Amino acid sequence: MTNAFFLAALVLELFPSKRADVNTWYYIGLVLALEVIYILNLLLKKDNEKLQTVGDVIAIVYGILIVWEIFTTKTDLADRFLFPSPSNVPALLISELPELLKGTLSSFQLLFAGYLLALALAIPLALVIGWKKRLYKAVNPLTKVLGPIPPIVYIPYAIAILPTFKAASIFIIFIGAFWPVFINTLNGVFNVDKRIIDSAKALNVNEGAMLFQVILPATLPSIISGATIGLVMSFILLTAAEMIGATSGLGWYVKYFSDFADYPRVIVGIIFIGFVVTGVTFLFDKLERCLLRWRK
Known part of the structure; x- marks a missing residue:
């Protein structure tokens, strides 16, 4: 299928283009690059399920x-002011790369x-509170009230109150x-298998060693799960905050060019943010597998 x-993507280039200002070689290069990635995966990966997943993603x-390409370059049905062609985006991405890397x-x-x-x-706060049953019962209801509040509502107050x-x-x-x-660490501590705790107590483990060595x-799986969610939330809030009052950054880049109705650069910024987030989460996933390799 891939x-x-x-x-189909290559045959499409045999049809005439309605947009004269498009260098279709960028589109062809992008298609060929995807095919090279697919072929390399065929050669290097032995897991058929992973190969199928990679193939399906590339097909999408x-x-x-x-x-x-059909709605922009070939038919010009999409508004060229709002929707640049697939060939224009890689060219613009290359030219804007220094500014994007700086951001x-x-x-x-x-x-x-x-x-x-x-x-x-x-992490240390949740470890201590989760370990003390009375503290946990007092704090846990508060987390159910404060935790779900969308952090974005704090942005106006933070900008008004804090100095910079x-x-x-x-x-x-x-x-x-x-x-x-x-919250994830707190619940993870409270739900640790009691047999593990009893075994440690039988060995006369002191409280400090109990918390940090047992x-x-x-609790590490729960911590990693919470850290992953926190990382995603951090990216969302970072971009939102930069759009409001920053003078640099990826969120600022998108907002700045949207104010000037430069939508090709807006799309480039959005795509680049997607690449950055994907790269960071990929590295975080590798770190998670390394820290939790004992579970396999």
């Missing part, structure tokens, strides 16, 4: 490109400051990441 979509991308660096500085601060506070936009952004990201990590490893 090869059929590949051929081919389908999107074909529909996009990525700026965004990451905010993202990791808020995210790492949330991890550093949420950078501080406001870090605070919003911190709030967005804190609650998923805290409870923490047992």
